[in-house]
Amino acid sequence: NQAVEDKYINYIIATTDNAAHAGAITNESGNAITIQTINAKKITILRRNIKSLTSTRRSLMPDGHEAVITPQQMNHLIQYLTTLGPPPKTFPNNKPKLINAAPNNAIQLPAANAAIFGPSLVYEQKYKNLGWWSNTKDHAVWTFNANQSATYHIDIDYACHNDVDGDKLTFTIGTEKFTFTVNGTGTWDNYRTKRIGKIKINKGLRQLHAQSLGPIRTALIDLRTITLIPIKK
Secondary structure (H helix, E strand, O other): OOOOOHHHEEEEEEEOOOOEEEEEEEEEOOOEEEEEOOOOOEEEEEHHHEEEEEEEEEEOOOOOHHHOOOHHHHHHHHHHHHHHOOOOEOOOOOOOOEEEOOOOOOEEEEHHHOEEEOOOOEEEOOOOEEEOOOOOOOEEEEEEEEOOOEEEEEEEEEEOEHHHOOOEEEEEEOOEEEEEEOOOOEOOOOOEEEEEEEEEEOOEEEEEEEEEEOOOOOOOOEEEEEEEEEOOO
């Protein structure tokens, strides 16, 4: 519902015979409107019979599926949906997978388990990091299971040459976003663990998307691990 395409928005059509129909609009003409319901049934309604047409501004897809299926089923669903778009790139020792939280509820997201996309981004063997991050279309995705809803510290293990620092990287989890400026660590061989901020995460199966914010001058970052640590109240 935060980023639904227009063609999937749910509309409510009230007709002159006091009926109501809900669905996504699949066709419009000067005389009629055709909608497709949640059950994939298509209904064509003449415009002269329409009393009102209202957008819900929400997706036709029902809410709440994450609450009624198991994490394993959700993992299968995510894997299936991933196959519908461009597949992630493949590298030796890089295997995207569902990551479960540790017993202390911290979530560690290593580069080895990221799904890697984009023309330049690669998994580098020497330091087991995401490197050559130099195109705005480069992005990485981790799928994880959060044991609790909380605000989490964000720690990253990374390297960035002092000569190219200053570009911005954004982490997105659901509707929450965190953007930070990448500071230099010396050279590309100098890794540093740094706490860069915090982000809210809801309990359940989630995905973290990492992508640059704006153009990259040379190279964004060599990212080895992201660790999400729940903040104790």
